[in-house]
Amino acid sequence: MSRFVTTLLAAVVLLAGPAAAQDLLIRDATVHTATARGTLQHADVLVQGGTLRAIGPGLAAPAGAQVIDAQGRPLTPAFFGGITEIGIEEVSGEEETVDSGLKLHEQPMRPEFDVTLAYNPDSVLVPVARVEGIGFTALGATTEGAFIAGQGGIVRLDGSPDPIGPRALFIRIGAAAAELTGNSRAAQWMLLDQLVDEARNRIPLDSPHALLTPAGRATLARYLAGNGRIVVQVERAADIRQLVRWAQREKVRIAIAGGSEAWKVAPLLAQAQVPVLVDALADLPANFDQVGATLENAARLHAAGVAVSFSQSNDASHNARKLRQLAGNAVAHGLPWEAALAGMTRVPAEIFGVSAQIGSIAVGQRADLVLWDGDPLDVAHYAQQVWLGGRAMPMRSRQTELRDRYMGAPGALPRAYSH
Structure with a gap:
């Protein structure tokens, strides 16, 4: 320079x-x-x-x-940081600093739970991501007490306290959520069908078997009416196929997060216009849902006409700055460079309904x-x-300040006293 x-x-x-x-x-x-x-x-x-x-x-x-x-x-x-807990988590091992999950044993299904209400724009994780070119992220509710995790949304990492755009509902399907659904993934579809029936008032609110509160019914009803995206963490091709069938039957807008085996059903996803936020470093079967994982996942999906973006499966909040490495890795395995750039900018903005404000360089857009x-x-x-x-x-x-403090020339006092 x-x-x-x-x-x-x-x-x-x-x-x-x-x-x-x-x-x-x-x-x-x-x-x-x-x-x-x-x-x-x-x-x-x-x-x-x-x-x-x-x-x-x-x-x-x-x-x-x-x-x-x-x-x-x-x-x-400005780049997308993926689905993270930036601002709703500081130290993952310290429970009092983590606000992304909900455990209510008597009423486990609470889709009205909204993690954006706990967002802290002064989190130390915000500048860590921002200095690496990350300008916005999707706050995601995590699966704690129910496979319907709750709501999240897009926040800009500019210090503003409020999310932008519509909320998204986060759900987990497959083996990772099986213990929350009677240890069977088949039960997940049974429970989803019941939740739909409740949201559409086919089951009385005072039924002893009802799972949703009045607020939960109203929240889920909004998504069933197409107002907001349902983001589903799912890996196995068979589960993705069932998910697309369910979404088409109920006429809901979904996006897939993870999708290690999504390439196997790429034509189906393209036809249904279902975007996928892939972990471009997933190439080994971490579990039986990921036996078909491949570094060419993003390239194969894109070639079939699927909109591709990126997110990380592990420690996403503290490593959002590494998401561009995932995008570059996808390019190294066949994804066109321009498609990878779109997956870091325009595509996630479109997925979460904020493309009129951010995600591209166009006249009238915010200057991010x-x-x-x-x-x-x-x-x-x-x-x-x-x-x-x-x-x-x-x-x-915080990292750059620690670097500057402890890599500087030694003075008369120990480094801890440099200020």
């Missing part, structure tokens, strides 16, 4: 800070729009009032605007942008600057 660009980016952070947003012109970037326009070479991007106002060559800088010379470097939409020093899907490169809503985000986190 040139000294000029380094100095200018540092000035952006110092002057713009997390609370300020002013007009910005990024010149001469390789703009990966994640839209039908594709990649624009040597293009300028104008940001005014936190919104993308113009994209193209030779744009004039408004009076007082900050101007950054990208020198041909990649500019992308990342300037990279090289290929953003190559872990050898990094994010030089992140803008969310046109505001330059501080490119520091």
